[in-house]
Amino acid sequence: MATNIPQNLKYTKEHEWALVEGDTVTIGITDFAQSALGDIVFLEVPDVGSELKAGATFGVVESIKSVSDLYSPVTGEVVTKNSDVEGSPEKINSDAYGAWLIKVKVKDQNELKNLLTADQYQEFCNTSH
């Protein structure tokens, strides 16, 4: 599958992307994920102030036919959520990297090393489905 994987982002094996800017990380789901899910119709993300744990589920994204958990790339506190995308989750289908979900204030910068680079994620997508 041809898919868009920006070089400036980090990735998880559960198909979330993370944009690291200082101690704030913006989180979304990848183009590969939105394409696999199909028409996204529902999004559930935590409120501002919620504590996330790296590798743990933090929300849900639903297409017409399926429910998928969202996994946090980092540990930290939610500082902003994108209510625009929460209200119109189909925006993820049209622009997976523009339609971010939440911003998290990271607790432990060391965790970021565990995330995949664009090349590693590309490799991961090629070898798994």
Next chain:
Amino acid sequence: MTLFRTHLYEEHVKLGAKLVPFAGWEMPVQYTSVKDEALAVRNDVGVFDVSHMGEFFVEGKDAEKFVDHLVTNDILGAPVGKAVYSPLCRENGTVIDDLIVYKLASGRVLICVNASNIDKDFQWMKSKHQGFDCSFTNKSNEYSLLALQGPRAFSVLKPLLKDLSDIEYYSVVESAYENHKVILARTGYTGEDGFEIFASHDCIKALWQKMMTLKVTPCGLASRDVLRLEVCYPLYGHELNDEVNPFDAGLSWTVKLSKTNFIGKAALAPKPTRFKLVKLTLDKGIPREGYPVLNSKNETVGIVTSGTMSVVLNKGVALARIDIDKVPQDEVFLVDIRQKPYAAQLVKKPFVTGGHK
């Protein structure tokens, strides 16, 4: 296990379909978008490859009598040329399958059954065949099946099929496409006007290719499931299964207790009902199969048997099986979605009114 492929497999691959295992078959679940495909059927026309479904033929003097004995709905009383939807039940009234009986001619009946139940149904029917003067054959491997569904279905098909008169909804005729014989029924699983076309593999492939040139939208099983759920048609394995009887699934209209006899009549005569199948809509949250259904006190009263996001209503819709003695008097229902209760509205009519005639 090796998956079966329909004779349209290459066509699906060419169209870029996402193929998934379903009832032992590798079937197209979607081509482009579930939403676009479902809306094409509601507003224009779409075609489904449903060749995985089973076709049994019953031929001979007692054909109608045999089938009437097998199923709960009235086959003997229906005129030749009619299609009849019916459950197939055991002696104890539980549902083996739901199917459509097509009365092709006097002494010639086609039964179309669910793909996942072909062997189970055939074995069962075969075991009841003795004493009836008719043949009973499984021709599932000889037939492919297309469902052309949507308001434009008739105008697409009219120039293609020989002598296509304006056959009524739930009727069947034997027709032809080019030099191929086809069985053409005005039936479907979407609530829209449309046709189901049974024919040889070559004929169905030619018809499919022709339809692709006529801007018919190829539709996968995912959109088919959304469409049937919007009009509240039951699906075997969800609303119907080996444990429930037709009354439990709201299908009392298909049980004709006035018939002299049929398998399951004695058990079904007192109308034993353990469950009530209800229709729910949710303004927030999407109900899914298996989610618990709660009353106003947050007590579990039932379970969602099918749930999805309706593409027409743009909200969650569900069919749910409620324990008959727990149906709340106040008609307040909630659906437990990931341990959170979401308010549901009980509706009496199907979520969407299809346009079938």
